Amino acid sequence: xSRFPDGQLFDRRxxxxxxxxxxxxxxxxxxxxxxxxxxxxxWAIDLAALTSSEGATLMAVTRTIAPHDKLEDAAYxxxxxxxxxxxxxxxxxxxxxxxxAAALGNDFAxxxxxxxxxxxxxIESSEFFQAVRLKTLQVLYATPMAYAYFGYxxxxxxxxxxxxxxxxxxxxxxxxxLEDSGPxxx
Amino acid sequence: MAAIDFKDESAxxxxxxxxxxxxxxxxxxxxxxxxxxxxxxxxxxLDSFSQVPGEAFTQLTWLDxxxxxxxWGVARDFPTLPAWHCKTVGGTTVHWxxxxxxxxxxxxxxxxxxxxxxxxxxxxWPIAYDELEKYYKIAELRMGVTRRNDMPxxxxxxxxxxxYAGAKKLGYKQVHxxxxxxxxxxxxxxxxxxxxxxxxxxxxxxxxxxxxxxEIPDAEETGNLDLRIESTATRIEHDSQGRVNAVVYRxxxxxxxxxxxxxxxxxxxxxxxxxxxxxxxSAKYPRGLANSSDQVGRNYCHQxxxxxxxxxxxxxxxxxxxxxxGVVEDEVVNNPERGFVGGYRIELLALDLPTLPLVGxxxxxxxxxASVLDNYRNxxxxxxxxxxxxxxxxxITLNSNVKDAFGLPVANVHVDxxxxxxxxxxxxxxxxxxxxxxxxxxxxxxxPVPPATHNLCTARMSADPRDGVTNAWGQTHxxxxxxxxxxxxxxxxxxxxxxxxxxxxxxxxxDYISSQMKAGKL
Numbered sequence: 001x002s003r004f005p006d007g008q009l010f011d012r013r014x015x016x017x018x019x020x021x022x023x024x025x026x027x028x029x030x031x032x033x034x035x036x037x038x039x040x041x042x043w044a045i046d047l048a049a050l051t052s053s054e055g056a057t058l059m060a061v062t063r064t065i066a067p068h069d070k071l072e073d074a075a076y077x078x079x080x081x082x083x084x085x086x087x088x089x090x091x092x093x094x095x096x097x098x099x100x101a102a103a104l105g106n107d108f109a110x111x112x113x114x115x116x117x118x119x120x121x122x123i124e125s126s127e128f129f130q131a132v133r134l135k136t137l138q139v140l141y142a143t144p145m146a147y148a149y150f151g152y153x154x155x156x157x158x159x160x161x162x163x164x165x166x167x168x169x170x171x172x173x174x175x176x177x178l179e180d181s182g183p184x185x186x
Numbered sequence: 187m188a189a190i191d192f193k194d195e196s197a198x199x200x201x202x203x204x205x206x207x208x209x210x211x212x213x214x215x216x217x218x219x220x221x222x223x224x225x226x227x228x229x230x231x232l233d234s235f236s237q238v239p240g241e242a243f244t245q246l247t248w249l250d251x252x253x254x255x256x257x258w259g260v261a262r263d264f265p266t267l268p269a270w271h272c273k274t275v276g277g278t279t280v281h282w283x284x285x286x287x288x289x290x291x292x293x294x295x296x297x298x299x300x301x302x303x304x305x306x307x308x309x310x311w312p313i314a315y316d317e318l319e320k321y322y323k324i325a326e327l328r329m330g331v332t333r334r335n336d337m338p339x340x341x342x343x344x345x346x347x348x349x350y351a352g353a354k355k356l357g358y359k360q361v362h363x364x365x366x367x368x369x370x371x372x373x374x375x376x377x378x379x380x381x382x383x384x385x386x387x388x389x390x391x392x393x394x395x396x397x398x399x400x401e402i403p404d405a406e407e408t409g410n411l412d413l414r415i416e417s418t419a420t421r422i423e424h425d426s427q428g429r430v431n432a433v434v435y436r437x438x439x440x441x442x443x444x445x446x447x448x449x450x451x452x453x454x455x456x457x458x459x460x461x462x463x464x465x466x467x468s469a470k471y472p473r474g475l476a477n478s479s480d481q482v483g484r485n486y487c488h489q490x491x492x493x494x495x496x497x498x499x500x501x502x503x504x505x506x507x508x509x510x511x512g513v514v515e516d517e518v519v520n521n522p523e524r525g526f527v528g529g530y531r532i533e534l535l536a537l538d539l540p541t542l543p544l545v546g547x548x549x550x551x552x553x554x555x556a557s558v559l560d561n562y563r564n565x566x567x568x569x570x571x572x573x574x575x576x577x578x579x580x581x582i583t584l585n586s587n588v589k590d591a592f593g594l595p596v597a598n599v600h601v602d603x604x605x606x607x608x609x610x611x612x613x614x615x616x617x618x619x620x621x622x623x624x625x626x627x628x629x630x631x632x633x634p635v636p637p638a639t640h641n642l643c644t645a646r647m648s649a650d651p652r653d654g655v656t657n658a659w660g661q662t663h664x665x666x667x668x669x670x671x672x673x674x675x676x677x678x679x680x681x682x683x684x685x686x687x688x689x690x691x692x693x694x695x696x697d698y699i700s701s702q703m704k705a706g707k708l
Contacts, residue, residue, distance in 0.1 A: 065551040068560060117552055133551055141559070142240055142540040150562040152505060152539035155237035157390040161380025162506035170344035172500050173351045173625065180350065180362040182332065182339030182370050185378050 020052035021045070022059065022080060024073045043074045045081045049088035050097065055080050057101040060109035061129075062136045064116045068149065075145035082139045083132065093131065100128025190222050190412040192445055197222050197412075198699075199433045199447040201419045201462065204277020205688045206672035207453030208397025208405075209328075213696030215410035219703065222445050223402075223411060224435055226418040226454075227274035232399065235388030239540045242387035246281050248273035251596050252457070253585045258601040259635040263549060268599040269488075270637040271455050275415055276398025278455065278639075279685065283385045283510035284394045285533060285571075286331045286367040286686040288322050291315040292520060293529075293573070293680035299520055300527040305604055306575040307485050311677040312649040312658040321690035329367040329395040329689065330374055338370045339363045340379060343507030348496065348566040349534050352621030353514045360515035364533070367395040367685070368508055374400065383536060385509040417443070420594060422450055422466040422475055422668070430475070430668045436592055449699065449708055451660075453672035453692075456486065456641035460582040460674065461597040463645065463655075476645070476662035476670075481655050483582035486601065487643040487679040490530060490572035490610050493537075493546045493633025496622030497561045504536035504567055517617065518681050526609040529681040530572025532618055537567065546633045558631055566622065570614040571640075573681045575604045582644050599638075611635075640684050645674040659698040660691060667708055671695055 023044040047055050062079045087094040101108075104119055111119070123129050140146055147154055156162050168184065190197050198214055200207045203225040211223045227248075236242040247270060254261045254268040261268070271278040292299045294311040302308075311318075326334040333339050340363040342350065353361040368389075369378045379393040392399050405411040416438035423432040423444075430450045437443050452459045460483035464474040474482055512534030519529050537546045539562060546567075547558060558565075580602060584595040619630045648654025651663035660675045662668045671692055673684050680687075702708040 065555075066559075067553055067556045120551075137543045138240070138540075141543055142238075147539060150539055150559065151501075151503075152562060153503075154538075155384060155387075156382045156506070157237060157380075157384065161382040161391070163380040165506070166503060167343050167381040167383075167506040168341060168347070170347050170500075170502060173347045176342035176347060176350045176363075180339070181342035181346070182363060184341045185371060 020047035020050050020055045022047065022052065022055045022077045024077065043077065045077050047081070047084045049094055050084045053106060054098065054101040055084070056109045057104055057106070058083060058097070058132065060116060061104070061120065061132050062140065064113065064120055065133050065136045066140055067113070071149045072145050075140055075143045078143050079136050079139045083135050096128050096131060100126065100132070188220060188410055188412045190220055192443065194220070195431070195446045196220060196448055197446065198449045198451065199224065199445055200451045200453060200671065201433065202277055202453035202455065202672060203275050203397060203402060203413070204272070204453060204455065204672065205279050205397065205685045206692045207451065208276060208279065208401045209689050209692040210451055210453065210671050210696050211411060212401035212405040213693060214700065215405040215408040217696075217700045218410060219700065220410050221405070221412070222447070223413045224417045224419050224433065225275050225413065225415050227272065227415065229275040229415050230280065230388060230398070232390050232392050235390050237384060237387060237390070239387060239538045246272045246274050246388060248455070250590050251588055252599060253588055253596060254599040254601070256580070256601040258603050260601070260637055263634045264637045267637045269457055269641050270639050271641060275402065275413070276396045279396040280388050280398055281386050282685055284367045285364055285510050285513070285683040286326070286329060287365050287513070287515075287531070287682040289318070289680040289682045289687055290518060290529075293678070293682070294318065296678040296680075303527065303575065303606065305577060307578045308576060309646070309648055309653050309677050312647050318690060321694045322686065324693050325686055325689040329686070330369050331686070332364065332366045332368065332370050333362065334365060337373065340366055340368060340370050340508055340511045343381065343511065344502050345504040345507060345536055345566055346512040346534055348498070348502055348625070349512045349514070349568060349621070352625045353532070355624035356617070356621055358514045358516045362513065363511045364513040366508065366511055368511070369393045379508055381507040383505045383507055383509060383538070418592070419454070419462055420465060420592060422452075422462065424468065424470065424475070424665070428470055428665060430665055440592070449667040449669070451669040451671040453670070455672060456644040456674040457582050457597050457599060459670060459672055460644040461584065464584050465594060471664075476655050476664045476668055478664050479652050479655065481646070481653065483644050484578050484580075485576035485643045485646055486580045486582055486599065486641070487574050487576055487676075488601070488638035489640045489642070489679050489681070490570055490574050490607055490614070491639070492570045492611055492615060492635050493535065494568045494615055494618040494622070495546070495558070495631040495633060496566045496627040497558070497629040497631070498564045498566065498627055501563045502566050503563060504565055505538055507536070509536055510534055510569070517614070524613050526606045526613065528573035528575070528606070528610065530570055530610055530614050531681055532614065533569045533571050535567040535569035545636050548632065548634050568618045568621070570611060570618070571681060571683055572610050572614060573679055574607050576643055576678060577602065577604060640673070640679070642673040642676045642679045642684055645670045646677045647675050648677065660695045661698075669695060669699065
């Protein structure tokens with residue numbers, strides 16, 4: 001028996017075993033729907049290192065860390081993708097994430113928020129929790145979905161800045177006298 | 187641009203191209219002096235500045251490894267990033283928010299004004315205020331500072347309107363859109379501010395002064411500048427008399443190079459400047475260069491900082507507009523009745539959405555944390571910029587347990603806060619909270635102390651050589667042809683954002699170096 005086919009088979013099995021998939025739908029009228037091309041209503045994210053079940057647990061962890069109820073799952077899925085792609089290149093991180101997800105249990109994502117919070121409070125100082133928290137902060141608020149959801153308009157240079165797009169449009173407080181501010185250039 | 191031979195012993199070598207090094211390079215080259223300018227970072231341009239905040243951070247920030255210790259909040263909240271400054275041509279003037287106030291006369295006499303305070307190493311500056319003021323005026327013209335000369339103030343943004351209303355309710359008198367090195371009208375061949383709110387990512391308009399597109403191209407035009415990018419200085423060498431004569435550096439391939447020099451000026455930002463002097467130890471200088479006083483790296487100051495956010499029930503859109511264009515200056519006084527010495531400024535601040543949770547908010551997660559971000563549209567922001575007190579043991583040292591890409595020990599930053607620092611921050615946060623509450627804030631959120639953006643005093647000027655590293659011209663007490671040309675030389679930090687002072691001192695140093703050269707003394 002040649003070793004080569006065996007090896008190949010083994011790799012293939014490993015591949016099938018460790019590759020997960022996260023999928024979801026974009027709700028009509030949601031913040032993502034506003035920016036997604038019209039036909040792109042479904043999203044799917046391939047996982048390179050984590051299983052679908054681990055991915056689902058991580059989704060629930062990120063949503064518990066940063067609960068914005070009407071923010072699309074797709075935004076949180078990008079956090080999971082970022083963790084997954086780092087873990088695919090970093091064996092130590094992969095083990096931390098695996099063990100962390102396993103310890104929370106397969107049913108973590110189905111639990112009530114209060115139970116999820118209580119479970120995470122217990123492991124708050126763990127490497128697993130801190131790694132997921134940091135990645136959530138780094139990735140979630142940088143997604144186009146978050147920009148749309150929070151109303152953040154991002155870079156403005158390509159549109160001529162905010163000079164003529166509302167940088168001084170606040171009207172619920174008195175205007176600042178000219179001597180303490182300056183003329184609006186035109 | 188000049189190509190200066192490695193063996194050319196007539197060259198002045200400047201390490202670092204930021205506010206100090208970039209300005210000095212221009213001033214020397216326009217006087218006909220040949221300069222090799224070593225810059226560890228790459229060269230960006232208005233076109234290449236990333237407009238994705240995370241990418242821009244990576245593009246511009248000094249991210250080489252460092253360690254830290256001490257009880258300050260940064261060691262806990264940002265363990266791998268004690269300081270937030272740049273590694274790019276133009277240095278930290280690429281990402282600075284361009285606030286350019288002057289120090290006050292009494293701030294230059296910190297020791298005399300504040301007295302002997304236990305646990306501090308206060309000194310007075312060896313420069314008279316009139317002398318510094320002369321160079322402030324030149325610097326303000328050069329940088330196009332608003333509310334100085336003919337440069338009008340910047341217009342009021344939404345975020346500033348909130349600040350202004352709150353400050354006036356509290357009775358503050360000195361409230362305006364700041365002395366900013368940002369063109370409010372087109373000037374100096376550069377455009378005016380279009381209120382992008384992307385000061386920190388690099389101003390694609392070039393409205394904000396940066397040596398990247400002012401002093402450095404001007405220096406290149408003289409034909410006397412040899413700018414070498416991706417060139418990291420690792421050691422300064424000296425001759426048998428102890429005079430420095432070469433700078434050893436790694437080029438972009440990691441290859442070691444040696445540039446001969448008649449004179450060396452170090453402007454690598456206070457942490458790296460101290461590190462380079464310490465790395466340059468030799469049999470003659472076993473404690474490092476210019477360190478017979480054992481003061482190199484000590485007295486590290488970073489100014490008192492911290493965010494205060496106000497959440498209102500109406501939109502503000504704080505990200506629209508120049509990031510820091512607003513100030514309250516009434517607290518820039520020394521009034522020990524407040525419970526501390528020294529003054530502070532209340533400055534306007536906004537953070538883009540991706541940066542806010544990473545840098546601007548206190549540690550947290552869950553509903554309470556998320557609720558602050560849910561109010562992002564209705565969030566107004568302020569920042570403290572106050573004077574911290576120098577302490578001998580707040581210092582930069584070499585950490586041999588951690589090595590950089592070239593195998594050299596990294597800098598360790600140690601800070602234990604003085605009680606005065608904490609009292610000032612508490613007072614400032616209280617006043618800023620009152621400002622927002624006075625105009626109906628629903629909630630006030632106190633942010634953490636962010637990684638230090640103002641790194642100062644690690645090779646300070648001192649009248650007595652035992653108290654510092656350089657004389658009043660940034661010339662080291664020990665080595666006559668070795669100069670320090672960045673914020674490291676500030677004797678004490680004061681409450682003014684430091685760039686204007688760094689530029690003024692670099693202009694003054696250039697006058698001194700060129701006149702000394704002419705007189706045959708250097």
